[in-house]
Amino acid sequence: MTTASKPNNRIRASWDNTIFHIINTVFLVLMILVVIFPLLYVISMSLSSVEAVSTGKVYLFPVDITLQAYRTIATTKSILVGMSNTVFYAVVGTLLNVTLTILCAYPLSRNNLPGRKFLLWIFTFTMMFGGGMIPTYLTVRSLGLINTRAALIIPSAMNVWNMVIARTFFINTIPDELIEAAEIDGAHDGQVFFRIVIPNSVTILAVISLFYAVGHWNQYFDAMIYLNKPELYNPQLVLRTIIASTQAMLEQTGSLIDAAKAADQAEVLKYAVIVFASLPIMIVYPFIQRFFIKGVMVGSLKG
Amino acid sequence: MENLQSVLREQKTAAVRKSALAKVTRRWRLYLMLLIPLVYIIIFRYVPMTGIQLAFKNYNARLGIWGSPWVGFKHFRDFFRSAQFSRLLGNTISLSLYNLIAGFFPPIILAIGINEARWNRLRKTVQMVTYAPYFLSTVVVTGITMQLLSGSGVVNTIIKNMGGTAINFLGTPGYFKSIYVWSGIWQHVGYDAILYIAALAAINPELYEAATVDGANIWKRIWHVDIPSIMPTAIVLLIMSTSRVLNVGFEKVYLLQNSLNLSSSKIISTYVYKMGLVNTEYGFSTAVGLFQSVVSLLLMVLVNNLSRKVTETSLW
Numbered sequence: 001m002t003t004a005s006k007p008n009n010r011i012r013a014s015w016d017n018t019i020f021h022i023i024n025t026v027f028l029v030l031m032i033l034v035v036i037f038p039l040l041y042v043i044s045m046s047l048s049s050v051e052a053v054s055t056g057k058v059y060l061f062p063v064d065i066t067l068q069a070y071r072t073i074a075t076t077k078s079i080l081v082g083m084s085n086t087v088f089y090a091v092v093g094t095l096l097n098v099t100l101t102i103l104c105a106y107p108l109s110r111n112n113l114p115g116r117k118f119l120l121w122i123f124t125f126t127m128m129f130g131g132g133m134i135p136t137y138l139t140v141r142s143l144g145l146i147n148t149r150a151a152l153i154i155p156s157a158m159n160v161w162n163m164v165i166a167r168t169f170f171i172n173t174i175p176d177e178l179i180e181a182a183e184i185d186g187a188h189d190g191q192v193f194f195r196i197v198i199p200n201s202v203t204i205l206a207v208i209s210l211f212y213a214v215g216h217w218n219q220y221f222d223a224m225i226y227l228n229k230p231e232l233y234n235p236q237l238v239l240r241t242i243i244a245s246t247q248a249m250l251e252q253t254g255s256l257i258d259a260a261k262a263a264d265q266a267e268v269l270k271y272a273v274i275v276f277a278s279l280p281i282m283i284v285y286p287f288i289q290r291f292f293i294k295g296v297m298v299g300s301l302k303g
Numbered sequence: 304m305e306n307l308q309s310v311l312r313e314q315k316t317a318a319v320r321k322s323a324l325a326k327v328t329r330r331w332r333l334y335l336m337l338l339i340p341l342v343y344i345i346i347f348r349y350v351p352m353t354g355i356q357l358a359f360k361n362y363n364a365r366l367g368i369w370g371s372p373w374v375g376f377k378h379f380r381d382f383f384r385s386a387q388f389s390r391l392l393g394n395t396i397s398l399s400l401y402n403l404i405a406g407f408f409p410p411i412i413l414a415i416g417i418n419e420a421r422w423n424r425l426r427k428t429v430q431m432v433t434y435a436p437y438f439l440s441t442v443v444v445t446g447i448t449m450q451l452l453s454g455s456g457v458v459n460t461i462i463k464n465m466g467g468t469a470i471n472f473l474g475t476p477g478y479f480k481s482i483y484v485w486s487g488i489w490q491h492v493g494y495d496a497i498l499y500i501a502a503l504a505a506i507n508p509e510l511y512e513a514a515t516v517d518g519a520n521i522w523k524r525i526w527h528v529d530i531p532s533i534m535p536t537a538i539v540l541l542i543m544s545t546s547r548v549l550n551v552g553f554e555k556v557y558l559l560q561n562s563l564n565l566s567s568s569k570i571i572s573t574y575v576y577k578m579g580l581v582n583t584e585y586g587f588s589t590a591v592g593l594f595q596s597v598v599s600l601l602l603m604v605l606v607n608n609l610s611r612k613v614t615e616t617s618l619w
Binding site: 193217218 | 330343348426580
């Protein structure tokens, strides 16, 4: 009885497994399609003619391919200003971010530093509780940072979560023996940091630089509340302004007599601007993806 | 004799103190490194905390934060009694509970699907594609959402071509929460799945073999091996999101908000923004913000303790 039922079970199990794998493959392919479709649709719309977009001919692939919308972008002043601003915000901002993060994470990763626990707590407490939107705004305002470029860089100079990730990395990957050996050789903390820790931390430097750089590119909230001079705007603020108001677009494209046609053109332009604003990230994404996964993993380990 | 002992003891403690001091001074370079981050965190995180006193004051620009007169709990009373209060609290809680519940299972299902995928290439493609939207800015994601659902967007185009009439999705309060939640799942499912995938990859293969020998099919294996293995991860993530029940991200709600869907899209944080930065009622809006962060902190502690008792998994 038992000997007869066992092979039978195994056949049933393998049949169940086959069904599972068919369902699973269909599910995964569906997931890919669901995630890709909106992205593809936005790209196709941005490349289609105004007529095709306004009459609803575009579903998946562009119709009457044209680069007109992108030509408009290349001549729209606010977008160009936003682009040139972001170079400053991203480069200077990321440099400052990484410097502060490493300066903070390394001392806190040394297990024999007196007062380390308390100092770490000072930083991590801010992840759970804060002054809130208004007191933070008033602090930034009292420092005279409103409507300056510094407003997008200094108030967000360090992210405590990234600091914790860097600290965990130092604890887990730089062997204590290495540091102790250097100390026996007479190296002080500064020499250990610059000659041993930094050269052995290229991965984490890359990961957190990327985290910060993407953060700067995507930054919106700080820009919205701290800046109201268009010449200081970052790309997300420009993008939002364009998406939110067709009216602004009508004024910028100028010289159009037919208002309805202008509205249709503005519609295509919105798609193009969305593509434009996500392009830099989507281009580098395939190359940096694994670094990010690594960063998420490191962050999930307890230090 | 006694005198001698006390002198000795004093010398000893002095020596200990001296060596402790030496331990600290020897590491002055490390403390120096910490100086700038410390100054930064104090100015931009702790100084704003002193601004919380505004919640109990009537802000007067001339007198400043410290000089403004105290009003006790007046702002809190005003908020709790205001006509807005129940609507704001209701919207905030229902939006985040909807988000919490609807967003809990998709990353788990995706992670199990990816873990069981037979072709390496399919596995890698799914992971890469689903993870990508995480990197898009909130402005871009809300932009895509609004364009897809706009009058000339693909959804309404399909509806019109099937003979229906176009729906103003973003202008209808009833749709707001679903739009918010599902566009969020679209953006975050791949990212949220990463930790589960890591937990699944760490499962001892012997467990699978044992299950197979016992005649378990793949469904049973998932149920009895995979699910229990990812429970701790799931619980930690659940605690973290529960503590954010009142802290629904301001940015995305604000970006999807418009005058037509306001009745279902106004939440506490957008209210703080509006009362504080638009209407410049600093005292009142600080009070509302404080209410939100204190409740969040309490929720986190509560859920964490509950979880430690029930499942022995906790954040601290």
